[in-house]
Amino acid sequence: MVQKKGGANRVSEDAEEDLARVPLQAILLADSFAQKFRPITLERPKVLLPLVNVPMIDYTLAWLESAGVEEVFVFCCAHSKQVIDYLDKSKWIGQPNFSVTTIESHNSVSAGDALRLIYEQNVIHGDFILISGDTVSNMLLTQALQEHKERRKKDSNAVMTMVIKKSKPSPSTHQSRLGTDELFMAIDPDTKQLLYYEDKADHLKGTITLDKMLLTDNSSISLHSDKQDCYIDICCPEVLSLFTDNFDYQHLRRHFVKGLLVDDIMGYKIFTHEIHSSYAARIDNFRSYDTISKDIIQRWTYPLVPDVQFFGNCATKPERQELGQSCSAQIGPFTIVGNGTTIGKDTKISNSVVGEGCTIGSNVSIEGSYIWHNVTIEDGCKLRHAIVCDGVLMKSGAVLEPGVVLSFKVVIGQQFVVPAYSKVSLLQQPTKQDSDEELEYADNSGGIVEIPSITSRSDKLNGELTSKLSETECWAASEVGTGGVGYIWSLSEGGHEEEWRHSVAPIPADKLAAVIQAMNDDLEISDGNALPPSGELKPDSISNDSDNDDVEDIRDDSVYFEKEVEATFLRAVHENVNEDHVILEVNSLRLSYNMTAADCAGALFYSLMKLALDTPHSSATELCRIAANVTTTWQKLLKYYLPSLDEEIEVILKFEEMCLESAKEFSPLFAQILHLLYDKDILQEEAILNWASEKEGADESDKVFVKQSEKFIQWLNEASEEED
Amino acid sequence: MDFQVVVLAGGTSKKLVPLVSKEVPKALLPVANRPVLSYVLELLEQSNLKDLIVVVEGEDAALRVGGWISGAYVDRLHVEVAAVPEGVGTADALRAIARHLTANDILVVSGDLVCDVPPGAVAAAHRRHDAVVTSMLCSTPVSGSSDSGSSGGKDKAKKSGRCNIIGLDPTKQFLLHIATAAEVEKDIRLQKSILRAVGQMEIRADLMDAHLYAFNRSALQAVLDQKETFQSLKQDVLPYLVRSQLRSELLLNGAQAEENGNEKVASQNNKVMPSQLLANASTPSFHELYALGADGSAPVPRKTHKCCAYIASKSKYCARLNSIQAFNDINRDVTGEASHLSGYSFSAQNNIIHPSAVLGSKTTVGPQCMLGEGSQMGDKCSVKRSVIGRHCRIGSNVKVVNSVVMNHVTIGDGCSIQGSVICSNVQLQERVVLKDCQVGAGYVVTACSECRGESLARKEKIQSQ
Secondary structure: OHHHHHHHHHHHHHHHHHOOOOOOEEEEEOOOOOOOOOOHHHOOOHHHOEEOOEEHHHHHHHHHHHOOOOEEEEEEEOEHHHHHHHHHHOOOOOOOOOEEEEEEOOOOOOHHHHHHHHHHHOOOOOOEEEEEOOEEEOOOHHHHHHHHHHHHHHOOOEEEEEEEEEOOOOOOOOEOOOOOEOOEEEEOOOOOEEEEEEOOOOOOOOEEEEEOHHHHHOOEEEEEOOEEEEEEEEEOOHHHHHHHHOOOOOOHHHHHHHHHHHHOHHHOEEEEEEEOOOOEEEOOOHHHHHHHHHHHHOOOOOOOOOOOOOOOOOOOOOOOOOOOEOOOOEEOOOOEEOOOOEEOOOOEEEOOEEOOOOEEOOOOEEEOOEEOOOOEEOOOOEEEOOEEOOOOEEOOOOEEOOOOEEOOOOEEOOOOEEOOOOEEEOOOOOOHHHHHHHHHHOOOOOOOOOHHHHHHHHHHHHHOHHHHHHHHHHHHHHHHOOOOEOEEOOOOOOHHHHHHHHOOOOOOHHHHHHHHHHHHHHHHHHHHHHOOOOOOOOHHHHOOHHHHHHHHHHHHHHHHHHHHHHHHHHHHHHHOOOHHHHHHHHHHHHHHHOOOHHHHHHHHHHHHHHHHHHOOOOOHHHHHHHHHHHHHHOHHHHHHOOOOHHHHHHHHHHHHHHHHOOOHHHHHHHHHHHHHHHHOOOOOHHHHHHHHHHHOOOOOHHHHHHHHOHHHHHHHHHHHHHHO | OOEEEEEEEEOOOHHHOOOOOOOOOHHHOEEOOEEHHHHHHHHHHHOOOOEEEEEEEOHHHHHHHHHHHHHHHOOOOEEEEEEEOOOOOHHHHHHHOHHHOOOOEEEEEEOOEEEOOOHHHHHHHHHHHOOOEEEEEEEOOOOOOOOOHHHHHHHHHHHHHHOEEEEEOOOOOEEEEEEEOOOOOOEEEEEHHHHHHHOEEEEEEEEEEEEEEEEEHHHHHHHHHHOOOOOOHHHHHHHHHHHOOOOOOOOHHHHHHHHOOOOOOOOOOOOHHHHHHHOOOOOOOHHHHHHHOHHHOOOOOOOOOOEEEEEOOOOOOEEEOOOHHHHHHHHHHHHOOOHHHOOOOOOOOOOEEOOOOEEOOOOEEOOOOEEOOOOEEOOOOEEEOOEEOOOOEEOOOOEEEOOEEOOOOEEOOOOEEEOOEEOOOOEEOOOOEEEOOEEOOOOEEOOOOEEEOOEEOOOHHHHHO
16 A cells, blocks of 8 residues: 555656646546446445445545545436435545545436536546546556656647456457456557447447558557456546537447547547556446456455455455354355354355355355345355345345345345346336336436436335335235245346346356357358358458448438438429429438438439329320420429539439339330430430440340440440540 | 479460560569569579479460470479460469379469568468468568659559558467458458457558468368359458358368378377477467367367468568569669669679670669660660660660660660660660650650650551551
8 A cells, every 4th residue: 555655646746747736636437327236226326335345436436546646526426315425424535635526416317418517517627537436446547647648748639548458258258257248449559549449249240340541541450359448547628528519428438439439520539558467347247246356355456455454444354253153154265254244053155255244044055145234144045146235134045046136125035046147126126118218328328217216215115114014025925935025126128138148147058058059150140141152252242231231221211312302392393382492402301311412313303204204194205205394394403413423323323223113114215315314404425425334344134224325325425526 | 391382473464565465474574684483483492492383374375484484494493384274363273283283282472473582481381380371471662762753652552552451360470351452442341250269450451462372282172172253362262261260161180181191290189289289389379279169168179270471571572563563663673672682793883784785985874773685875875773685776865764675675866765664676766755655565666756654565456467
């Protein structure tokens, strides 16, 4: 701890020199805006959940203090009262060189909202550390800060430095040991600039797509799948204003980082700093909770380990506590038992954490589990890879199968076996409508929407616990055994399959085998797409599903666009609307559908021809005459959208398509109408000649109309040669 | 070394018209007054690779190339010349000569390669990793190194087209991705499965595929047999092998073990061992790790094969004569910065003037120039950074800058030639001015013509009359 302090002082000295005494600030988000720890987080904010018997936020604050941060703004949202109360009582308030200020919000639903609010408060004056309150780290910030500041001096667009660490995800489950999804990053090996960031990757998609432009700027890029994002960011104040300017940014990574990388906003750049020997990890889900707990017990996070008193909280010892613990109890390695806990005889505990004030009976077997404070476990219970929250009562002989989560004050009935991966809570699962509403931002939104109801419910629960208990008891009994209290949450649909991925329990062998099998199949499928049987490496033939989707989307769009333009045009015909108005309307359509002038020209031409076709006619010659009339009438309008050759060619292509598909009646008239358009000066001869030469290499079937207009084209060719 | 070498010497490439003709196929185009093919052959000879098959497109061209080789290398190399029809792809060319291939590994070299990277090193890397294919990669020549500004600009413009997008593992030994930059339209697509297995991939755009490959023969033949549509080694076969390296469709290990009489590496049931030993690595490569699955949990070892890369050091020279621009550049480089390749010893003035050449008074031949046997120059001529072939007759007051003049060329008084290529038997009458032109064999440029950036050649019709 002493040498850590030394490092901290050095940081502040540097800061003094560089930035005329701007204290190093940090924003700590005490809300993860996620729901992965439900149902526990319905009653207590995630940052206050005990991690090896110490609330997570204490780890984060302790690290910030040791890293030389002087001012921390804790942003509280969900259960903000609890966080503020906790901090007020903690020793963090009133430290001499370390100030902790809370910022409370009730309506933020994302990290983006939080940063916008902080921007409005105008409290950040220099570079700051952005961190979430569930991060455990012991890295020294000195070097990263130094790098960040030097980069800033050279390039004011380097707005953020992201801390990353090597961590190879499992090749079979595609997730890291922290249970997070695999992450693909492209980094410039020389400057360490982040060029590409893809988490939440689509497993079915077998390829990564990088923009070729990246390679024109950098002759070498390294692409990583073996790095883990530590969610520790060193940011410039501009980051906050960027969030304000782009009010749709919600998620730090998915929106902000991708936004900067893909949209290239103002040339802002993100850089990475890789740490090698120090520790940094974020508790994202139950699996990372398990992994990080083990890392803490195994002292990877030194000095943030149980037997070092790194802040006001009492230090616990991994050695067996002689408090009321009978001699025959066996406590295995890598186990922490809190103060005031009594353990009965012949009880075996291994690889587990037991909190303070727990009462554990005899003949209990606890393996790989996390038991929080004041839990009572009666004789003969069996727990494997479970999380048991405060105040839970497990009656004798109850069994928790791997992956079970028991939320606060749940009572499990005698001899009851809680099935694997169940989540049990005194609170009922929020109804579907609720969750749909809040899932608007994928799964990054917080539990804010139903906060009022939950808090009131839990307040009520705390207040009139007894009456509530008696209410629930009668029918909860069937769910968690006789005498049990609590609801077993049904797993969300689709989530059922994935439950094992993020649970504290190790991945069962059968799942693993299934996943490997699935992966092999996927590989065949996805690669099969990527590899055409002929093996010719043409860029367009390496398309994959999502690409086709994109294409379809575009096609859908253009179909709608065409219909809209046609409707507009028909209205103009029937209501005698001025041409200028039609142009205005089509332009607005063009903008809303994000179409090009060529699309407009194509769609308008389509509408014209459709109109001609829909006008009653008896013979082909008559149709041709009608078409000529229509074209003459609307010549000006059409011409407006034909500023260059490209659009004219588009019109010809459109016409061709029509003749083949929607308006076959025109097909014998193709050459005639082409000639007509030429005569009316709608199409220039270059457009027609270009079209003809483009078609030269096409299939025979594609050339039908070129053949038909051969004479005309020949005539044009000769004419142009004569001119020469 | 039990390597068989296939030199793909091409035929009369359309890109090189008018430099090439029926009489002069691509392989015999002069680079510093020696056929370009001789550079490859001597490079191979230096690595003690003497068992060669030279594949030429077209019977006539094959006869000419064969004639030249038997004259020049009769007692030095064991060369077979095979003719394949014109216009076939490189893969088809190999199919055509498949029955002649017997060695375990095949080295395939493009006949237009001018470089000083020892092919033996590539072959050794190939053997060390027991790879299916090893490709030689060279750093692209840094544009602008040549002092003439205009051609420097051209280099740059060409650079993107010539380069490949190449994915390498962190040790830079394995090839994980390959695509031609010109073919990649907008996005680079990379296979996640390979990236996952390796963890980290370095993507480079500054490397050039030198068209020198070492193939495992049985693998190569399996691919050629199975994939009948594959036409090009570079565009079809190599990318296919790279893409499928983690789920190999080649029945390699078994077939190889049977055939490799001399290479019977002890235990066949422990397939990982031999290559691991050869790779002298304490840690197995990602291929082996992947084959065994996570913690050896894969039910059946997956079939994998290795694709390696040999990256030549930056100081090495490597270029391919595949365009007129390249022809100019290579001729300039071989007499200039890469002069060790030419095999000649340069004079104190850093040029080579054949003793039988005759120079008039006040005629200067600058450094990095070459004047062939029996050529004559009149008075007050100036030659800079150019190659002049044998038995040329050059008048007075002639300027030749940055150009290549082949054999038996007659140049009249007062001509000025810049950045041009003059093929054999051309006649330039008085005061012709050529800039960035190519003049095909036997053409006559009339007096006082001025040409810029043109390609002058006799039309076929005239030839037949």
